[in-house]
Amino acid sequence: MNLSERLHQTALDKGSKTAYYFxxxxxxxxxxxxxxxxxxxxxxxxxxxxxxxxxxxxxxxxxxxxxxxxxxxxxxxxxxxxxxxxxxxxxxxxxxxxxxxxxxxxxxxxxxxxxxxxxxxxxxxxxxxxxxxxxxxxxxxxxxxxxxxxxxxxxxxxxxxxxxxxxDPDETAVILYTSGTTGKPKGAMLTHRNLYSNAKDTGDYLKISENDRVITTLPMFHVFCLTVVLNAPLMNGGTLLIVPKFSPREIFRIAKKYEATLFAGVPTMYNFLLQYPEGSANDLNSFRLCIAGGSSMPVALLKSFEQKFNVTVSEGYGLSEASPVTCFNPLDRPRKPGSIGTSILNVENKIVDELGEEVPVGQVGELIVRGPNVMKGYYKAPEETAAALKDGWLYTGDLARMDEEGYFFIVDRKKEMIIVGGYNVYPREVEEVLYEHPEVVEAAAIGVPDPEQGEAVKCFVVVKNKALTEKELRDYCKEHLAKYKVPGAIEFLEELPKNTTGKILRRSLKSEVLQR
Missing domain, CATH: 3.40.50.980 (Rossmann fold)
Known part of the structure; x- marks a missing residue:
């Protein structure tokens, strides 16, 4: 069975049911x-x-x-x-x-x-x-x-x-070109088996059914939408509510009119919905679940969104090379804020050190993945394939830790870790503190060259109150962060650079700083 065959079977079984509204x-x-x-x-x-x-x-x-x-x-x-x-x-x-x-x-x-x-x-x-x-x-x-x-x-x-x-299940079905942090994008070859298994396992894990009406506003060309918001619902006879371009006003309208049950978005989308003055919990009262992915969701944002709209946000994790989903917060157990959840069905995740050896519970290492969802390689790039796939495991390049109950927590991108005077600083932990400040709307932390410490932390923020000063924010950080983690500089911007899915681009900010 593959995606196309499954769609045909659904049409035979539920031909008159609405597949999508556009x-x-x-x-x-x-x-x-x-x-x-x-x-x-x-x-x-x-x-x-x-x-x-x-x-x-x-x-x-x-x-x-x-x-x-x-x-x-x-x-x-x-x-x-x-x-x-x-x-x-x-x-x-x-x-x-x-x-x-x-x-x-x-x-x-x-x-x-x-x-x-x-x-x-x-x-x-x-x-x-x-x-x-x-x-x-x-x-x-x-x-x-x-x-x-x-x-x-x-x-x-x-x-x-x-x-x-x-x-053939092992024939290439989709080639997704990953943006990458350096060099030209690489084409991750996903087979029919990869895509079908991940859509099925994700759908089963999130209990997606023919009763679901799924807001489809994430870009369809992005793997998050492709599997979670498009393939999984169609596989299970659900209905897509296609929104061509993300707009808080349109999301609230669509949700209320069609009694949407499922919304998936990146953290920036949740932030926009939270800040939209005309949005109310009544508009979203048909939601059974909200899904977050694409990048780590600040805990303060997650809690504020859940409190305002009375919904549960389940954060997950994935990457193009894994079709993409490897983890989600389970629906039958407590959801842990800040966690990407546990391994989905048929997929293994573990944390390893530089030698590929599994690290103890609670220790930070690189997240690696194994399962039927993992790509067969990069198109016309054997060296890159060999670097990413080792002994059947996909090396993600993300730093993470696992707790004693099997919940995973993304710490940061391996390549974006900041080293201040020999100490590791993860951008996300600095950003989490900034998001806790009531006047901060968005935040991003990067490492910049420092003659004494090697690197220093620099932050960029978007705030509600234009009278807020850099000193006030730095003093706030000093109350919640170790001295070496406190930003040496904080720059105020009208908006932060983002990609088409709304993910904040730290590398664009770093590139701009280095060019100054």
Missing amino acids: MDQATSYEELDTSVTKFADGLNKLGIGKGDHVALLLGNSPHFIIGMYGSLRAGAAVIPINPIYTPDEIGYIISNGDVKAVISLDALVPLLEKMSPQLPSVEHMIICDTQQSTEQNDLSSLTIYPKLKTFSKMISAGNDEYRREAA
Whole structure:
């Protein structure tokens, strides 16, 4: 069984049930599955099948779901790409990923035209036509015109009886290019087995069912959304409430109108919802669970959100190379604030030292993972693969500790640890203290060069009260942190740099400081 087959089976069992709402329009499982089959047939007619790579340059929309599942049904592997990446970033992934077909927003046609000479492997460009679509006559002068196809026409011309043999479980299904902290992004090859097992195990762990209505506002091209908010609910017959772009106003509206049961977001999203003045607990009273991931959620933010909206936030952990989920706070036992929870079904997590030996309970080391969800390697990168995968274990690069009950706590990224005069300082512990201050909205800590100590802690904050001073915040930190952990400098910003999922980018702040 794989994701595409499971969707087809769900359509046979629950054909009339709503698979998703988009722009307040409902689409049933039968309608979705038919569109997927027709699109797969369209790809097959273009000569796209087993071994080929299809890139998705799309935001949150039915096009993404149909494009991904249709490509998988045709036997191709999918490469999701953030559509707001720069031309250089998009070009690198398409070129490195040996992409044969691109499924793209119509607004990106000019970009594709400009990039075309550098993308010789791309034979087809499938444009998702919208109400703002460029008329076909306007495209006829483009050099890429012979390669252009229209998404809607491919579906309308497709055969709904198209079938092909099931894919091998160990064939590559999705290649996710990780942003990384240095160098070019690497393509994590996830197999059908990886994706199916992680969606199933995550869904079972979080008790996702056909009764769930899941707010889908995390970017679909990001692995957190792909598995937890898209694949797991569709696998279990749930209903997606697709939100193209995160907006607190829209989240509260959607939640109330459709009686949403599940919300998943990164900490920044929770912060925005908490700060939104018109949001109330009444709007979210249908929620049975909120899920947090993508980066560590400050404990102060978690507690404030739960108290205001009377919901439980279950924090988890994952990474692209693990499809992504490895841990979640369990629903049948107490949730521990600050913890990423326990190992999900069929996945092992453990903490090791520099030699790969397991460390005692409570001691900090590197988190490593093993299970059917772990990638088979990086695309065309054997050295990077060998560094990440050792004896069947995936080395995550995250520092963590485990308590006596098997709950894991992320301490920080191994590469982002600050060493002050020989002492280890984890950015997260400094940030946690800052988040406890009632006037701090966001905080980030980095290490900067220091002639005496090697490194010093520098923090960046966004605050409610503009009259708050650096001295007041530093004095606050002195009350709660050891002397060597206290920030040597605190800089006030209007906002902190974030990626498209809302994760605060410490490395951008550090790069800016070093360039000054």
